[in-house]
Amino acid sequence: MRGVETEIAIVGAGPVGATLALALERSGLSVALIEAREPRGWHRQEMDLRVFALSHAARNILTRLGAWERIAASRVSPYRAIEVWDAASSGRVCLSAAEVDEPDLGHIVEGSLLTEALLERVRAAPDIGLHAPAALERVSSEPDYAELVLDNGKHLRALLVVGADGARSRVRRFAGIELKESTYGQHAIVAHLVPEKPHGEVARQVFHPNGPLALLPLADGRVSIVWSTTPEEAERLLAVPENEFSLAATEASEAKLGTLRLASERAAFPLIRLHAQSYVAPRVVLAGDAAHVVHPLAGQGMNLGLLDAAALAETIRDGRRNGYDPDDFLVLRRYERWRHGENLAMQSAFSGFKELFGARLAPVRAFRGAGMRLFDNTPPAKRLAMRIALGIAGDLPELAKPID
Template sequence: MAQETYDIVVGGGGYVGIAAAVAIRSAAPHLRIVVIDAAPAQVWRKDQRASAIAAGASRMLTSMGLWDEILKEAQPITDMIVTDSRTSDPVRPIFLTFDGEIAPGEPFAHMVPNYVMVGALRRKAEELGITIEQGVTVEGFENQNASTHVLLGDGRTLVARLLIAADGVRSRLRDMAGIKTVHWSYGQSGIVTTVAHERPHHGRAEEHFLPAGPFAILPLKDNRASLVWTERTEDAERLIKEDDLVFEAELERRFGHKLGALEVVGARRAYPLGLTLAREFVRERIALAGDAAHGIHPIAGQGLNMGFRDVAALAETIVEADRLGLDIGSLSVLERYQLWRRFDTFQMGVTSDVLNRLFSNDSTPVRALRDFGLGLVDRMPALKSFFIRQASGVPGSDGPRLLRGEPI
């Protein structure tokens, strides 16, 4: 079959893959980009989950002309509380509170339904003339001189200067490139679902540290909340299989009664939790982005936002190299992206790992120590402001421009 030529092939049609294509094409409209997505057409519309979009990511989406559309379905997080207790405790004392703004009128994060975000990205991709090949797999690739030849499952070969691997934490493209990972399982699974509740949440997010792991209540529009409920894997699998009455009873024990009657309105899913860090983010002609480069515990709510930080750094690296007439797929160019992202990724991976190990246990001495630490942080406004700024993902002057809301 005849070869098709592009500048960039993106493997993976989730939010990171599509966002990378849109960010690059918006700043360099002459670059030919194709997205290869193995998932069936329209499957993204069935994703009932929601994600926390930090301020840095929302600034990036604003500069890409997407945020106004997404904001219609977004729920700002106005404040956050952290508790530490056992499931059976009648009262859960609040050890830590956070104001939800990093600047007047700018929340540090919004909750956005995944299908809304991906839908907006795909419509923008279509507007920019980005080709999306749906239901097609990448079966292999081989570098030849100044290009990579990407073999598709339907027999076609795509020739490009760069392949972006954004195909998830179990990335086949990463494996094909021979890039090793550091990985371990936590023996935990995250139960994800959506509930409707009787009373308004007023935009408050809550994270309850329980012996089996964190239980996060994240506000959505219309008196609903997205739950990320961590349990030991065997308990999570049992809960998913239980009937509605048992599941809602267990949910109510953890959620409490402060928001009135509860009703599960979303599908329940359980996802195994672990830490996966790629030893390299780039090789000649290939760059990893999103979960293909890093998969972390959801305790800090930073997984998707780390992917968007990858997008901002990679897009700026590629566009600036192209403007200078450099080879956008060469290792010398891609090393800038790797240097930009590896330390932040390692730091966030270690932080999430330590937090999970510290808070997912019921040791009385450890609980006393961590509660003292939470209370100490709560009494130090400057330190709380630093943590909120870090969680917002807004970089300093040396960070990617898109995350500051500036065009490339």
């Protein structure tokens, strides 16, 4: 092992880091997975406030890694259609699974369940060493290895360090990788609400000039909202009494599901746009939010991160079959070329939507409404949008490809 304790050290056992560790299982490479926090665990009685809309590609990855079965047996909610409309024009688009002969377009999964299902598999994998809770304090790149120092006093030598440690990645900072970062000028409020009418397993999103409001169908009949708005408005909405919040959410949803009643805590996240200028530095590679953070309006951040993990594992495995070590710069650059372009295209598209729907000028609103109506009646454009929603557009890693 070239004088190191582990060949690959993955920092961050969030969904992306844990997926990567599992995707490297039985590659013959030793893997250490380092996580700062004690995992919260999933609780049946209490629905996690953080939920993700996972695409078919993400589900395929989780199925092949043996984590989906646990998720599906615990609690998931399929969504069979996506309905998007513009509050400021007559624009409306509806994508339905039936149009592409699929039973659903994806699933809503709780964050804690996703992490727990992955970590259960990690704990059972003999060649993955889980260090948790243990935070990376610093990492240095030496000629023959990288040295990681953890906050429990442990030192670890590895050939390759993967930064899967989220948007504020320490690995990225220590590697000196430059960032392109901007704020969307919005915060996203998340909460679960009880709708008066059944959600019918449809994911809905309405665009307002201040930002979109998404209503995701939950298995218990509630909807999970992701409500992007100005920081000032978010602060106000977090502070108002419950009934006032319910009323505001009902109005913002244009009462599509009748009245909405708040039935959980409320939390808000500042929305940033971030892209690492490079995913690779000597002995370091980035994946997931450490490499890119996108607007949640299309619910794609996690999906893109899971594709990064699958693509990185595939590139490392291919390199190994051809006699290259996992820290080989050319091997890692192949991964970067593969994922950087796809992630940037998605990020730019979501930012474009945000700008387009944020425009208050009447001609832009009219164009938007007409454009959405045209799109809704153009089958090839809809089929492409559906492929993106299903996560099957672009150059997919093997783990993400459809399962017969």
